[in-house]
Amino acid sequence: MEQREFCPVHAAIQVLQEKWVLHIVRTLLEGPRGFNDLSRSVGGINPATLAVRLERLERMGLVSKTVHSYMPPRTTYTLTDAGVALHGVIGSIDAWGRRYLRVGAEGEPVCSGALSATKPTATT
Amino acid sequence: MEQREFCPVHAAIQVLQEKWVLHIVRTLLEGPRGFNDLSRSVGGINPATLAVRLERLERMGLVSKTVHSYMPPRTTYTLTDAGVALHGVIGSIDAWGRRYLRVGAEGEPVCSGALSATKPTATT
């Protein structure tokens, strides 16, 4: 867990592998959202976890939080430049998933090795 | 958690966000490893967790396990084609990390927004 000097790749992985982070970023790439809206778009995340994630991402400078009014509560979460830059990562994951992932017999995803080559597909 | 049809991106994220998976893949991209060797290279992972991850990744077809001898035990874990293909994802993460991540005041990583523009960086 301890390493002599700062390794950007390692640090990046540490952040991105946290549960829900990639889903949150992917959703936010589609545009700014409020808390509950974001929660619904991500799907299945519980508010406590979302709150913790957003706070961390904000402190890191990946996400910025804008409070439009306190009462009634109205807030907006947006990606910063660094956050938007993650679209490259999401893009790679997207490409890889489309190319290699199929749904297996038991419903869980499986890799299908060498199928028909790259087929241009539209993004969600 | 339930979704009407199979979404490759979502499924890919589900797999890759599992703790240690990206670290394992990244390490395995450097070449095949035995269990303890892999454990040491990844750094800080618990053997029980590693065993579970490897089993899942193998069942998914990302990693293949080769047993050279049962006694003395000698095993090798290698990436399949689908696994190797993840180097694109790792590459993106690498690029993003190098571009945006710095070590903050409290030791935790922080994003440094608009610095000097894109600078060609060599990959690990």
Add this chain to the structure above:
DNA sequence: TAAAGCGCTTGACCGTTCATAGCGCTATGT
């Protein structure tokens, strides 16, 4: 007047991850 929605927070659960120890056995060093 009632109900639904906003952005969260709280507290009790429970599954995952952790540190640590150990198995049977061989290759190495002294």
Add this chain to the structure above:
DNA sequence: ACATAGCGCTATGAACGGTCAAGCGCTTTA
């Protein structure tokens, strides 16, 4: 010849972190 270290794991119990369900004060919609 003997001790030690190494292999690939598995077994424990404790610690951590995510989950569920409910609810706060308040406004807007029905």
